Amino acid sequence: MSRLFRVAAAQMGPIHLQDSREQTLNRMIALLETSAAQGAQFVVFPELAFTTFFPRWLLEQDKVDRYFEPAMPNPQVAALFERAKALRIGFYVGYAELTPDGHHYNSAITVGPDGEILGHYRKVHLPGSVEPRIGEPVQQLEKRYFEYGNLGFQAFYGAEEWKAPIMGMLICNDRRWPEAWREYGLQGVELMVMGYNSAAYDPNGGTAEDEALRTFHSMVSTQANAYMNATWAISVAKAGVEDGFGLIGASCIVDPNGIVVAQAKSHEDEVLVAEIDLDACQQGKTKMFNFEMHRQPRHYRRIVDQVGVQLPPKA
Amino acid sequence: MSRLFRVAAAQMGPIHLQDSREQTLNRMIALLETSAAQGAQFVVFPELAFTTFFPRWLLEQDKVDRYFEPAMPNPQVAALFERAKALRIGFYVGYAELTPDGHHYNSAITVGPDGEILGHYRKVHLPGSVEPRIGEPVQQLEKRYFEYGNLGFQAFYGAEEWKAPIMGMLICNDRRWPEAWREYGLQGVELMVMGYNSAAYDPNGGTAEDEALRTFHSMVSTQANAYMNATWAISVAKAGVEDGFGLIGASCIVDPNGIVVAQAKSHEDEVLVAEIDLDACQQGKTKMFNFEMHRQPRHYRRIVDQVGVQLPPKA
Numbered sequence: 049m050s051r052l053f054r055v056a057a058a059q060m061g062p063i064h065l066q067d068s069r070e071q072t073l074n075r076m077i078a079l080l081e082t083s084a085a086q087g088a089q090f091v092v093f094p095e096l097a098f099t100t101f102f103p104r105w106l107l108e109q110d111k112v113d114r115y116f117e118p119a120m121p122n123p124q125v126a127a128l129f130e131r132a133k134a135l136r137i138g139f140y141v142g143y144a145e146l147t148p149d150g151h152h153y154n155s156a157i158t159v160g161p162d163g164e165i166l167g168h169y170r171k172v173h174l175p176g177s178v179e180p181r182i183g184e185p186v187q188q189l190e191k192r193y194f195e196y197g198n199l200g201f202q203a204f205y206g207a208e209e210w211k212a213p214i215m216g217m218l219i220c221n222d223r224r225w226p227e228a229w230r231e232y233g234l235q236g237v238e239l240m241v242m243g244y245n246s247a248a249y250d251p252n253g254g255t256a257e258d259e260a261l262r263t264f265h266s267m268v269s270t271q272a273n274a275y276m277n278a279t280w281a282i283s284v285a286k287a288g289v290e291d292g293f294g295l296i297g298a299s300c301i302v303d304p305n306g307i308v309v310a311q312a313k314s315h316e317d318e319v320l321v322a323e324i325d326l327d328a329c330q331q332g333k334t335k336m337f338n339f340e341m342h343r344q345p346r347h348y349r350r351i352v353d354q355v356g357v358q359l360p361p362k363a
Numbered sequence: 364m365s366r367l368f369r370v371a372a373a374q375m376g377p378i379h380l381q382d383s384r385e386q387t388l389n390r391m392i393a394l395l396e397t398s399a400a401q402g403a404q405f406v407v408f409p410e411l412a413f414t415t416f417f418p419r420w421l422l423e424q425d426k427v428d429r430y431f432e433p434a435m436p437n438p439q440v441a442a443l444f445e446r447a448k449a450l451r452i453g454f455y456v457g458y459a460e461l462t463p464d465g466h467h468y469n470s471a472i473t474v475g476p477d478g479e480i481l482g483h484y485r486k487v488h489l490p491g492s493v494e495p496r497i498g499e500p501v502q503q504l505e506k507r508y509f510e511y512g513n514l515g516f517q518a519f520y521g522a523e524e525w526k527a528p529i530m531g532m533l534i535c536n537d538r539r540w541p542e543a544w545r546e547y548g549l550q551g552v553e554l555m556v557m558g559y560n561s562a563a564y565d566p567n568g569g570t571a572e573d574e575a576l577r578t579f580h581s582m583v584s585t586q587a588n589a590y591m592n593a594t595w596a597i598s599v600a601k602a603g604v605e606d607g608f609g610l611i612g613a614s615c616i617v618d619p620n621g622i623v624v625a626q627a628k629s630h631e632d633e634v635l636v637a638e639i640d641l642d643a644c645q646q647g648k649t650k651m652f653n654f655e656m657h658r659q660p661r662h663y664r665r666i667v668d669q670v671g672v673q674l675p676p677k678a
Contacts, residue, residue, distance in 0.1 A: 172659050175651070200662045203675040214675060224651065226541035226591055227663045234665040236672040261620060265590060268621050272587030275580060276541055305576060306583050333672075336490070336539065340671025344487050347515045348542045350549040352667050356655025357551040357648075360518040360529060 051211035051326040053239075055282060056083035056091040058139075059299035061316035062288040063100045069124050072098055075317055076141075077131050084135040086321040089161070089210055094243035094286040095142035095220045096154065098125060101245040101286065102144075103189045104293055106180050112193055116146035120157055120165070133163040138207060140282075142219055142243040144194075145170065154194045156217050156243065160207045167204040169217035170197030173225050186247070186293060201228055203235035213239045213326050216279075220244035223283060224269045226276070227351065233277030234339065238329045240274065240281040248294030263298045267308070275306030278332025280324050288315035304329045366526035366641040370554075370597060371398035371406040374614035376631035377603040378415045384439050387413055390632055391456075392446050399450040401636040404476070404525055409558035409601040410457035410535045411469065413440060416560040416601065417459075418504045419608055421495050427508055431461035435472055435480070448478040453522060455597075457534055457558040459509075460485065469509045471532050471558065475522045482519040484532035485512030488540050501562070501608060516546035521554070528554045528641050531594075535559035538598060539584045541591070542666065548592030549654065553641045555589065555596040563609030578613045582623070590621030593647025595639050603630035619644045 058079035063072050076093060083091040096102070099115045120143065121129040132139055138160045145155035154171040174196060176188030206213040216232030216239075223229075223242050232240060246266055248259035266283070274281040280303060287297035299312040301322045310320040350358075373394035378387050391408060398406040411417070414430045435458065436444040447454055453475045460470035469486040489511060491503030521528040531547030531554075538544075538557050547555060561581055563574035581598070589596040595618060602612035614627040616637045625635040651657075665673075 172662050173657055175657065196659060197662075201665075205675065205677065224591060225658075226545060226588075227658070227660075227666060230541060231663065231665050234669055234672055236674050261622075265621065268583060268587045268590060272583045273541075275583060276539060306580065307576075338671075342488055342490065342536075343540075343542070343670050344511060345542075345667045345670055347487050347512075348546065348667050350516075350546050351542060352660045352663050354549055355658050355660055356653075357549055359551050360520065362520065 049327050052323055053210050053213060053326055054087050054089050054321065054323045055301065056086065056088035057282050057284045057299045057301055057310070057312070057320040058083060058091045058093050059284055059297060059312045059318045059320070060094050060097060060286045062290040062295070063286065064291050065100050067100070069098065073125065073127055076128050079317055079319055080128065080132055080135065080137060080139065082319045083321060084137045086319070088137060088321050090138040090206070092241045092243065092282045092284045093139060093141040094284050095156070095245050096144055097141050097243060097286065098143055100290050101295070103176065103193055104187055106187055106189065113146065116144040116152060118146050120145070129159065129163055132159065136161040138210070140217065140241045140243065152194050153197060154190060154219055156219055158204070158206070158215060158217060158241065161209060166206060167202070167215060167217055168199065169219065170199050171219040171222060172197040172201070172228065173222045175221040201231035203232050203237050206239070211326055215239045215241065218242040220246065223273065224265070226273060229273040229277050233279065236333070237277060237279045238326045240279050242281070243284045243286070245286045246296045248296045259294065259296055263296045266296060266298060267300065270300065271302055271306035271308065274302045274304060275332070276337065278304045278329045278337045280304060280326070280329065285312070287312070304332050364642050367638050368525050368528060368641055369402050369404050369636065369638045370616065371401065371403035372597050372599045372614045372616055372625070372627070372635040373398060373406050373408050374599055374612060374627045374633045374635070375409050375412060375601045377605040377610070378601065379606050380415050382415065384413065388440065388442055391443050394632055394634055395443065395447055395450065395452060395454065397634045398636060399452045401634070403452060403636050405453040405521070407556045407558065407597045407599045408454060408456040409599050410471070410560050411459060412456050412558060412601065413458055415605050416610070418491065418508055419502055421502055421504060428461065431459040431467060433461050435460070444474065444478055447474065451476040453525070455532065455556045455558065467509050468512060469505060469534055471534055473521070473530060473532060473556065476524060481521060482517070482530060482532055483514065484534065485514050486534040486537060487512040487516070487543060488537045490536045516543055518547050518550035518552050526641055530554045530556065533557040535561065538588065539580070541588060544588040544592050548594065551648070552592060552594045553644045555594050557596070558599045558601070560601045561611045563611045574609065574611055578611045581611060581613060582615065585615065586617055586621035586623065589617045589619060590647070591652065593619045593644045593652045595619060595641070595644065600627070602627070619647050
């Protein structure tokens with residue numbers, strides 16, 4: 049059997065502090081139209097796709113809130129939603145979420161072909177720090193600007209005309225955490241979608257990690273977790289140099305064997321399209337990763353019973 | 364700081380049904396001596412290293428028990444232990460364990476430079492089936508011949524002269540299960556060691572998986588899990604064609620970034636040696652994978668609360 053679904057990854061090049069919302073939205077609509085012209089039914093945009101990666105800057109709260117969306121959709125992003133609905137193309141998009149009662153999250157939604165919101169996710173694995181690190185040339189302040197996601201990892205069904213894939217969302221750093229993937233794997237996920245802004249230098253201020261190594265980390269995490277959960281994955285970068293700070297590219301579409309079937313070549317706006325067979329997940333789900341047959345949760349207690357490391361007893 | 368430790372991977376070529384124990388033990392001693400001659404302090408042998416991969420055969424129980432060790436060490440393996448102690452080299456070795464009260468496990472031990480047993484592990488993730496699959500040319504009967512490991516994933520300290528690495532053991536299929544790695548990661552593991560016998564064809568009887576794909580699966584699992592737990596890993600094959608049935612090679616030593624620092628080139632007996640810096644784990648353990656700062660176990664409940672898949676609710 050085959051359940052074919054035509055998907056796209058819409059990598060975005062840099063968005064600078066001074067770029068206008070309208071300019072960025074027009075780029076996203078162009079990527080949407082390029083995807084639709086190639087027959088894609090669904091397109092994945094990056095994390096925090098409407099703005100620059102503002103958590104690298106130490107800003108006062110009233111300056112930060114301009115990067116947040118008070119509702120989704122809202123007037124400043126409505127044109128994207130309307131164009132997508134007219135084209136009957138769905139999308140995943142990452143955005144900074146401000147709730148009516150004042151909570152801040154690093155969020156993503158999946159929107160169906162009729163413009164309905166099919167899934168909503170708030171990033172669980174926030175990297176970085178609350179306080180700026182003294183003496184570091186660049187900051188990663190996600191823990192300052194966002195609260196930890198409180199929606200867990202809830203899988204959901206994509207649209208019937210997409211062949212009703214079981215879908216899961218992650219955001220950026222989440223993709224390095226096997227617990228996050230496994231939560232979706234245990235719901236039978238067939239298509240994982242995620243966007244990222246990943247520094248092309250050591251985000252912890254060291255000199256040990258360069259762009260090649262950080263790209264490898266991104267790829268190997270995505271490929272192995274796709275394989276180990278027998279799922280397709282679409283992982284999409286905001287790439288290039290934003291106001292002097294580099295971001296890796298390497299957006300990709302990965303099959304349930306962990307094999308890359310499409311990959312971005314640039315650090316600019318770029319569309320990848322692939323026809324994926326959702327039933328290709330079945331080999332892994334029924335054999336090697338038949339969880340019901342092979343998992344042994346009684347031996348996995350540390351994963352939930354402790355947060356940090358507890359060293360083994362000394363002999 | 365540096366904590367340097369010189370380690371070896373002792374890949375083994377095929378062991379056929381008709382090969383004698385003495386013949387195999389002599390090969391292992393030769394690998395041990397080659398490792399010691401290159402300065403290695405510790406060497407990793409494969410899973411079920413003393414025998415052919417007998418779970419591919421449907422055998423009567425009295426024919427199976429000849430492949431099991433009633434104690435460790437015991438007279439038929441003593442020469443390996445004695446030579447290792449004389450050379451002051453430790454080792455990991457996989458073997459079929461028969462307990463005094465009649466239980467069967469797929470096990471591994473780590474032996475220190477004085478011949479003392481530092482750690483004992485029984486394979487948790489047994490692949491295959493209990494009953495032979497009708498009409499299949501090859502079987503995988505680990506679930507028939509072994510009980511599930513009952514010792515969990517207990518990390519332990521290696522010898523002081525090895526710089527007291529925090530060590531963890533896995534066996535073969537375990538390396539594809541991120542829960543197993545994370546259990547050790549949560550104990551601060553710095554060196555994961557594992558042996559395997561992995562079919563170089565689709566072990567489920569299909570035609571979808573060839574040796575290249577199965578080698579990729581082995582590598583990507585090991586590399587990503589090493590990275591995501593900021594640990595060194597040594598993963599060692601029994602390789603080549605045993606009585607007509609192919610096994611992948613690709614034994615490797617992987618650093619805490621997931622990068623391969625040494626890899627086997629043959630499908631025969633072959634030694635890889637590397638000097639590893641245990642303190643290279645600290646970058647990952649204190650930054651990206653600082654579990655205390657970044658893990659969110661309240662969202663990981665499915666990992667222990669369910670065994671198999673529970674599909675999301677239909678809208």
